[in-house]
Amino acid sequence: MKWDVATLGTVFWPAFLGAALLDGLVFTLVDPATIEVFGYQNVSRQAAYTVGFFTFWIVIMAASAATLWLHRIQTASTTGSSSR
Amino acid sequence: MTMSSSTGETKVVSLYQSQKKIYAKEVSGRFNRIRWFMVFFTQAIFYGLAWVPWNGRQAVLFDLGARKFYIFDWVFWPQDVLYLAFILIVSAYLLFFVTAIAGRIFCGYACPQTVYTEIFMWVENRFEGDRAARMRLDQAPMSWNKLWRKGGKHLSWVLIGLWTGFTFVGYFTPIQTLAQSVLTLSTGPWETFWIFFYGFATWGNAGFMREQVCKYMCPYARFQSVMFDRDTMIVTYDGERGEPRGGRKKNVDAKALDLGSCVDCSLCVQVCPTGIDIRDGLQYECIGCSACIDVCDTVMDKMNYPRGLIRYSTENALEQHWDAAAIRKHMLRPRILIYFAVLVLLVGGLFASLALRNPLRVDVIRDRQVLAREVDGRYIENVYKLHVMTTAETTQRLRISAEGMADIAVARGGEVLVEPASTTTAVLAVRIPIDTAKPGSHPIRFNIQSESDSAIRVSEKSAFLVPR
Numbered sequence: 001m002k003w004d005v006a007t008l009g010t011v012f013w014p015a016f017l018g019a020a021l022l023d024g025l026v027f028t029l030v031d032p033a034t035i036e037v038f039g040y041q042n043v044s045r046q047a048a049y050t051v052g053f054f055t056f057w058i059v060i061m062a063a064s065a066a067t068l069w070l071h072r073i074q075t076a077s078t079t080g081s082s083s084r
Numbered sequence: 085m086t087m088s089s090s091t092g093e094t095k096v097v098s099l100y101q102s103q104k105k106i107y108a109k110e111v112s113g114r115f116n117r118i119r120w121f122m123v124f125f126t127q128a129i130f131y132g133l134a135w136v137p138w139n140g141r142q143a144v145l146f147d148l149g150a151r152k153f154y155i156f157d158w159v160f161w162p163q164d165v166l167y168l169a170f171i172l173i174v175s176a177y178l179l180f181f182v183t184a185i186a187g188r189i190f191c192g193y194a195c196p197q198t199v200y201t202e203i204f205m206w207v208e209n210r211f212e213g214d215r216a217a218r219m220r221l222d223q224a225p226m227s228w229n230k231l232w233r234k235g236g237k238h239l240s241w242v243l244i245g246l247w248t249g250f251t252f253v254g255y256f257t258p259i260q261t262l263a264q265s266v267l268t269l270s271t272g273p274w275e276t277f278w279i280f281f282y283g284f285a286t287w288g289n290a291g292f293m294r295e296q297v298c299k300y301m302c303p304y305a306r307f308q309s310v311m312f313d314r315d316t317m318i319v320t321y322d323g324e325r326g327e328p329r330g331g332r333k334k335n336v337d338a339k340a341l342d343l344g345s346c347v348d349c350s351l352c353v354q355v356c357p358t359g360i361d362i363r364d365g366l367q368y369e370c371i372g373c374s375a376c377i378d379v380c381d382t383v384m385d386k387m388n389y390p391r392g393l394i395r396y397s398t399e400n401a402l403e404q405h406w407d408a409a410a411i412r413k414h415m416l417r418p419r420i421l422i423y424f425a426v427l428v429l430l431v432g433g434l435f436a437s438l439a440l441r442n443p444l445r446v447d448v449i450r451d452r453q454v455l456a457r458e459v460d461g462r463y464i465e466n467v468y469k470l471h472v473m474t475t476a477e478t479t480q481r482l483r484i485s486a487e488g489m490a491d492i493a494v495a496r497g498g499e500v501l502v503e504p505a506s507t508t509t510a511v512l513a514v515r516i517p518i519d520t521a522k523p524g525s526h527p528i529r530f531n532i533q534s535e536s537d538s539a540i541r542v543s544e545k546s547a548f549l550v551p552r
């Protein structure tokens with residue numbers, strides 16, 4: 001199976017938008033300065049927003065890539081072609 | 085829409101094709117001038133607005149560190165997220181509306197992807213020369229000439245990227261302070277990270293990804309067919325007039341040769357930033373940049389043919405040979421009028437709700453730790469926590485009174501001072517004379533009123549507890 005720039009792009013970009021949206025939503029509801037992360041209290045807001053954003057991005061990208069991959073092997077097996 | 089069936093095939097193929105680098109030829113012409121105007125206009129706003137002061141602060145600032153958003157006179161708290169969501173929805177809707185009328189006009193003239201690509205290509209052309217020269221340079225082995233041209237280009241790109249990243253971060257953290265810390269090399273780790281990240285993204289997207297962002301990554305590009313109809317303005321090639329295409333000398337009679345107006349010079353393909361041939365019909369890759377219109381017009385001028393072999397038109401207009409007036413008439417179709425009515429309602433609603441927005445918000449929380457108690461054997465006292473939040477930009481002295489029970493009075497904390505656009509918490513004690521109310525919970529109401537501005541006031545419901 002081929003993962004070229006165009007294909008990776010389809011995984012990157014919508015996930016990026018989704019992560020930005022989720023980051024905005026989550027940190028609108030939760031003020032990171034008021035929470036405890038693994039017992040640490042003074043979580044910097046900037047740090048939380050940034051780490052949150054990239055965590056969301058990575059997770060959404062992973063899910064999208066998995067969907068794409070599953071979809072491809074599925075269509076490949078139903079059309080009988082031996083792509084991998 | 086015709087985009088689907090005829091190009092469904094190529095869509096699948098091109099997704100797996102290895103990417104060929106596109107060397108777009110530079111164009112000039114009226115639409116190109118409009119695009120450059122838009123480049124200057126949008127970027128003057130983007131790079132400039134961050135520096136505009138307003139009420140002694142930055143006019144537009146999404147202050148993440150302080151969890152406060154400023155847009156000119158408006159101050160938003162996280163609690164105002166609905167307004168922001170609404171603003172985003174209205175913007176998206178506006179985009180749909182414009183798309184239904186004028187197709188991908190946003191893509192071609194105002195999308196950041198287009199704007200930065202345009203700027204980066206301009207730089208590229210200055211350093212590496214025109215299309216043919218760039219192709220030759222890429223083929224050539226490394227030399228001093230190649231090194232300084234490529235190096236100069238990248239240096240300029242990186243500088244533009246970093247400035248863009250810096251400006252971007254300047255919308256989320258006050259740009260004046262940010263500038264100072266950049267000059268003294270003392271930016272915080274997260275700010276540094278985002279400046280470089282955004283700068284890198286700009287450099288990559290405008291320098292390398294370019295049309296691939298539009299072709300493969302942008303959901304809006306693919307989503308548009310929903311908003312398109314046969315009266316949507318698109319860039320079209322007039323096949324009836326152009327075909328059969330073919331080369332010819334100037335001033336020969338095309339009719340005698342049985343040729344259409346297209347001289348098959350392929351310039352329209354060379355200038356296309358997405359590398360397609362508009363003569364094959366409407367394709368989803370076309371970002372509506374109208375570079376092909378500009379270049380074909382120059383060809384038509386040279387040949388002394390009328391302009392507009394490639395032009396803005398609509399599917400219906402092309403088929404039915406409408407003139408500009410007829411196109412304009414069909415622009416106001418029911419779909420557009422309905423879209424427009426909804427848009428007016430949305431925008432009107434937004435501004436009305438923003439104008440009517442109360443600058444003061446108070447949450448009254450009964451203090452659970454301090455139960456209702458007897459004081460001096462004469463009063464029953466309840467204690468409340470007041471969360472006061474104001475978007476007013478002057479300091480407010482607030483007076484708090486209670487009502488809803490006989491002889492209810494505020495004993496302590498009846499006056500609160502709040503700084504401009506800030507929050508504060510206050511403790512409020514309220515009493516009633518003993519034995520004037522039955523045990524249990526009684527509804528009461530707090531009136532919070534600014535001393536200086538009578539328009540700034542709210543009333544909040546709460547409950548008064550009388551113990552047994």
Ligand code: SF4
Nearest residue numbers: 346347349350352380
């Ligand atoms: S630029 Fe105009 S004349 Fe030249 S090939 Fe394209 S459509 Fe034909």
Ligand code: SF4
Nearest residue numbers: 356370371373374376
């Ligand atoms: S076909 Fe024409 S309008 Fe469309 S992207 Fe290419 S040059 Fe721009």
